[in-house]
Amino acid sequence: MSRHLFLDVSPPPYLGSREQLDKSAFRKTLPVLAARVQPDKVGRFLKGDVMKRAILDIPKVRTVAPDLANEGTRLVLLRMSREADIPSDALEFIKKESNGLVTYDVDLDYNYWTSDEILHSFLPEDIRQGAPSGFAIVGHIAHLNLNDEYLPYKHIIGELVLDKNPRVRTVVNKLNSIDNQFRFFKMELLAGEPDYVVEHHESDCRFLFDFTKVYWNSRLHTEHERLVQLFKPEDVVADVFAGVGPFAIPAGAKGCAVLANDLNPESAKYLAINATNNRVEDIVRVFCEDGREFIKEAALRAWTAPFPGYTGPKPSRSQEDKERRRLQKLKAEGKTLPTSIPESPAEPRRKISHFVMNLPDSAIEFLDAFRGILADKDPDFRRTYNITPMIHCHCFTREVESVATAENDIYKRVEEKLGAPLTSEVSLQFVRSVAPNKDMYCISFRLPPEVAFLSGIQENPRR
Ligand SMILES: C[S@@+](CC[C@H](N)C(=O)[O-])C[C@H]1O[C@@H](n2cnc3c(N)ncnc32)[C@H](O)[C@@H]1O
Known part of the structure; x- marks a missing residue:
């Protein structure tokens, strides 16, 4: 669980339904202090050494916010919620260079946390350890291999993977180990579209196939x-x-x-x-x-x-297009087209x-x-x-x-x-x-x- 010195940025304990994922149960507010700063001084706050240990630095949250109560200034967010916790040299700098300290609420919600963090908070405590975290991606399909204890939550897990991975359109769970002659496995849809024909890229080549009918690893x-x-x-x-x-x-x-x-x-x-x-x-x-x-x-x-x-080596498609355009241009200009030298067979x-x-x-x-x-x-x-x-x-x-x-x-x-x-x-x-x-x-x-x-x-x- 990620703790940030003064701020606990881990998701809140989940108190919503376990039948379905209640995204609104993931709201959390972190009250912090903010220095009210003239726009031309913001750079000095961010770059100066003294402020390094005071400025808010949690992932995906901007350190400078608009000052809604005062148009002429900006708010430089700190990681402390009490003045007494600010290092003395930083406090001195703030007092000298800013228009004072105000309180500020950093609001985090479902969108803020990763699927692993959300899942960890959502699952009952006894099965949090070893919770499914990885999955393989084949084209637009994410495929998981869930252990039995996670099956009651399989659709929620699928929804999470779908939500948090923009490239994924379909989430499936592998149903049995490969035992058929053609080596593909049975799968069930957990979330997203029932579309199993993927385009997957490997070794600079593109591969189209139906993931429910052929082998791919x-x-x-x-x-x-x-x-x-x-x-x-x-x-x-x-x-x-x-x-x-x-x-x-x-x-x-x-x-x-x-x-x-x-x-x-x-x-x-x-x-x-x-x-x-x-x-x-x-x-x-x-x-x-x-x-x-x-x-x-x-x-x-x-x-x-x-x-x-x-x-x-074969010319690439773009090399071929370039050559075609060059020849078209020569033709349009009425110039003689180069005769290609026949390759020795x-x-x-x-x-x-x-x-x-x-x-x-x-x-x-x-x-x-x-x-x-x-x-x-x-x-x-x-x-x-x-x-x-x-x-x-x-x-x-x-x-x-x-x-x-x-x-x-x-x-x-x-x-x-x-x-x-x-x-x-x-x-x-x-x-x-x-x-x-x-x-x-x-x-x-x-x-x-x-x-x-x-x-x-x-x-x-x-x-
Ligand atoms: C492990 S997969 C390997 C596929 C591919 N070479 C790869 O690396 O992804 C084995 C392939 O052998 C095919 N296969 C199974 N039995 C076969 C047989 N008797 N003759 C020819 N192909 C067979 C399966 O359909 C499957 O596509």
């Missing part, structure tokens, strides 16, 4: 950026569990050609919309199939229908450099699909893959005694599923802690050639 932002940074603009990337595109779209925006797949038709729909909205639809191809089929087909698809070559891209597999619950189970993906094909195709793709596979740790064992367990599960040891460019990246004893990791490794070129066998014999 803003906490993965840094992981999305980390992987995209590893890709070279000329790379071809295959995203096996692409969602609405937080790896695929920024990768496309930096120049990569992308095969992006998601089994959820709603994700695939928004993935295609996001490719268009971010102007990468020419190099981001969308698929809607099971990850296992996608892994088996991806390399051949890139080979048979190559992507256009990389010709350097860049090599078409047909070789996948990276596979991304962000389905931590079960991505490892899909790794056997890589067995033989480069085998039994056209010799030119096989030669293109003198270097096999990198695989970036997300996973959760299983419950074991130590971090070292948890990490070794990941290597073991991956090698078992591939049917070969990991020998080249292997690394393990901690992504985030999901629950006690459950961490998310990303294992990256170069696909062992003996797996990729395994002839004649498509399925893991251990299955």
